[in-house]
Structures are given as C-alpha cells and as structure tokens.
Amino acid sequence: QKEVEQDPGPLSVPEGAIVSLNCTYSNSAFQYFMWYRQYSRKGPELLMYTYSSGNKEDGRFTAQVDKSSKYISLFIRDSQPSDSATYLCAMRVNTGNQFYFGTGTSLTVIP
Amino acid sequence: ETGVTQTPRHLVMGMTNKKSLKCEQHLGHNAMYWYKQSAKKPLELMFVYSLEERVENNSVPSRFSPECPNSSHLFLHLHTLQPEDSALYLCASSQEGGLSSYEQYFGPGTRLTVT
Numbered sequence: 001q002k003e004v005e006q007d008p009g010p011l012s013v014p015e016g017a018i019v020s021l022n023c024t025y026s027n028s029a030f031q032y033f034m035w036y037r038q039y040s041r042k043g044p045e046l047l048m049y050t051y052s053s054g055n056k057e058d059g060r061f062t063a064q065v066d067k068s069s070k071y072i073s074l075f076i077r078d079s080q081p082s083d084s085a086t087y088l089c090a091m092r093v094n095t096g097n098q099f100y101f102g103t104g105t106s107l108t109v110i111p
Numbered sequence: 112e113t114g115v116t117q118t119p120r121h122l123v124m125g126m127t128n129k130k131s132l133k134c135e136q137h138l139g140h141n142a143m144y145w146y147k148q149s150a151k152k153p154l155e156l157m158f159v160y161s162l163e164e165r166v167e168n169n170s171v172p173s174r175f176s177p178e179c180p181n182s183s184h185l186f187l188h189l190h191t192l193q194p195e196d197s198a199l200y201l202c203a204s205s206q207e208g209g210l211s212s213y214e215q216y217f218g219p220g221t222r223l224t225v226t
Contacts, residue, residue, distance in 0.1 A: 008151055032213040043201050043217030044154075045113065051213075088154070090215075097142060097161050097207060099215060101154040 003027055006089055006102025015111050019076040023089035023102045026070065030091040030100070033065050035074045038086045038104065047087075048074070079109045114138040115218035117202050123224045126192060132221050134185040134202030142207045143185040144215070145177060148199040160185065161207050192225045199223070 006023045013019055021035075031052055036044035048063045050056045050072075056063045062075040072091075076083055086104040114137045124130050136143060142161035146154045159166040160179040167177075174196075176188040185202055202218040 002153070004153065006153075034213060036217075041219070043113065043115070043203075043219050045217065046214055049213050090154075092213065097144070097159045097166060097205075098156060099154075103151060103153050 003100040004089060004091060004102045007105055008103045010106040010108065012108045012110060013079055015079060015081060015109055017079050017109070019079050019083070019107060019109075021074040021076075021087050021089075021105050021107070023072050024070055025072070025091060025100070027091075027093070027100070028067070028070065029093045031094045032092045033063070033072050034090040034099075035061075035063055036088040036090060036101075038088060040085075044088055081109045081111050084108045113216045113218065115202060115204055115216050117200075117218035117221050119221060120219065121222045121224075123226060124189070124192065125226055126194075128192075129188070129190040131189065132187040132200055132202075132223075134187075134218055136183055136185075136202075136204040136216070136218075138204055138206075138216060140204040140206045140216070141182055142205045143179060143182070144203040144205075145185065145187050146201040146203065148201055148220070154201070157187075189223075192223075194225050197223055197225045 034049040035047045037047045038044040053067045060077045064073045088104040089102040092099045145157040157171045158177040178186040199220045201220045203215045205215045
C-alpha cells in the first residue's frame, strides 16, 4: 500500500466552478499536511499547509484534514484559468526530513 | 522565484556520459534535497543533507552520487545512466528544527533525457 494516494485525474472544470482535490494516506503518525501547486515546466510551490486536524482558509483556497479518516482535501472556490496546474499533496511526521507526496492531480480550468 | 536555482534546466546525455546537476539555495536553509519526478508517480526522495548529515533512499542506484560542499550548494553526479532515469530532477531546501520545517522550497528542476 502506498503511503499517500491521490487520483491523478486529469480534472477539467469550467471557470467559476468549485474544485475538490483529495488525498488519502495510511500512516497515522503524519502531522503536517501540505498542498503544492506545480505549473508546467516549474517546480512545486507550497500553496497551503495544515498542522494536525482541522480546516484552514486562504482566499479562494480551503484545506481540510480529517485524521480519523486519514483523508485530506483542498477546495478551490471560483476557479480561474490561472489555477490550471498540477496539485500535489504532501505530508510528514513531526520530526525527520522525509516528506511523502501524492502523484499529483492535473487540473484544467476552462474559460 | 523561490530562491532555489538549478542548472542546467535541460540535459540530454548518453548512457556512457558523466554529468553533474547543480543546485543553489539563497534562503539560508540548513537542509537540501534531491527528488526525482516521473510521470504518474509520486515525487521520489533520493537524498537529503540536513545539518551536514546525509540521508539516502536505499533504492537509489549507485550511478547517482550526491555532493553537498556547504549548506547552500548541492550537486548530483550522474554516470552510466539508463533510459529509465529520464525524469525531472528537483532540488529543494528547508529550515529544519524551526517552526517552518514543513516548508520546502523547490527549484525549477532539470529535465534529464538519457538516450
């Protein structure tokens, strides 16, 4: 079983739609949960992070963590064509250097 | 820009060549990483240098050899690669031991093609 599972998509939505991206994981020791955005021909950039459970909102983006279900989500409201990218989830335990990534979900927002 | 630079951005090499990838971070971080990114696969951690110690993924073949001369520079030396090594190689840095240790900053990557 993979540490982190993420549907690779591709996902295509019309502009203005609400997008839901999800990851599941198997290691209950994960404490940090991150979402990265990766544009074509660029490296991933950190979009949001959450420590332990709960929700976090930043503008049009909301990250949710449900540790009881080992499930994390990223919601994008009022999606824009500039949101078209690959979104990677990542997580790690409290100590150590190892980050565990999902495969990434490719998102296209159609004008 | 993220403060992490990588050169070259693209590299085509034959299986008998020797080449090196370079990474430099301008963020004052104390940990640097090499990742391999292949299509439809999760980022694969290859090597970590943190506080001058090296941690490596045991599944990485010996034809990849890292070097970290100081906390700002990281190299990946390549020799006798195979076609399946073609991928995007990403460098990242972070500040370990601090409140923001979850934050990794990535460079733009080197697109490697092995012919």
